[in-house]
Amino acid sequence: MQDCxxxxxxxxxxxxxxxxxRGDTLVSGSADxxxxxxxxxxxxxxxxxxxxxxxxxxxxxxxxxxxxxxxTGRPPxxxxxxxxxxxxxxxxxxCGTADGMVRLWDLRSGQVHRSLVGHTGPVTSLQxxxxxxxxxxxxxxxxxxDLRTGSIYDAxxxxxxxxxxxxxxxxxxxAAGEDVVKVYDKTDGRHWDCGPGAISxxxxxxxxxxxxxxxxxxxxxxxxxDGMVGIWSC
Numbered sequence: 144m145q146d147c148x149x150x151x152x153x154x155x156x157x158x159x160x161x162x163x164x165r166g167d168t169l170v171s172g173s174a175d176x177x178x179x180x181x182x183x184x185x186x187x188x189x190x191x192x193x194x195x196x197x198x199x200x201x202x203x204x205x206x207x208x209x210x211x212x213x214x215t216g217r218p219p220x221x222x223x224x225x226x227x228x229x230x231x232x233x234x235x236x237x238c239g240t241a242d243g244m245v246r247l248w249d250l251r252s253g254q255v256h257r258s259l260v261g262h263t264g265p266v267t268s269l270q271x272x273x274x275x276x277x278x279x280x281x282x283x284x285x286x287x288x289d290l291r292t293g294s295i296y297d298a299x300x301x302x303x304x305x306x307x308x309x310x311x312x313x314x315x316x317x318a319a320g321e322d323v324v325k326v327y328d329k330t331d332g333r334h335w336d337c338g339p340g341a342i343s344x345x346x347x348x349x350x351x352x353x354x355x356x357x358x359x360x361x362x363x364x365x366x367x368x369d370g371m372v373g374i375w376s377c
Contacts, residue, residue, distance in 0.1 A: 237276060
């Protein structure tokens, strides 16, 4: 570890609620309503993105012909993380916020180049690949967006708010306020449940609520409210 640089990255003035890094770039989101881009080789902040400023710019553009700059008409949910999720890849950054908006940023210019309107509650999770961006929200829905057009490719909903979501080449998994992980198979369009709650029988007590979920390389990891972590092959 003596050859590894160690930094304290101090710039945010409120709680840090979202992180994502790739290579030597880290992006953080905070309750101070900013996103910050960090250089992990030099240990310093190289760019600050003001989400409220971006929202104001969008509002000023309402009279243009760009239909992507619509407002949701809803104030942010004070009980939710202002920046609920983010992901970066090279110069592309996507973030979801408490007003239900998903904003796509260009880190080279520091500008929002597209705003995705659809969620009616705070965005808690998101992930994108070369073609699609998938988002989960406290409005109970998961939305699949076409990154080329900015339009909704598909959407579906559960009975409870989405607190965590991730996808691989075949499946979208989500934590939706139940004692099971909700699984959607993109290949055949099938929904199913995974976890102890899906196989319990009779009067057996229910397991604790799933709060976080991850999937990769055929394995799914779930974190529950009672502190238990489950690992499943799927």
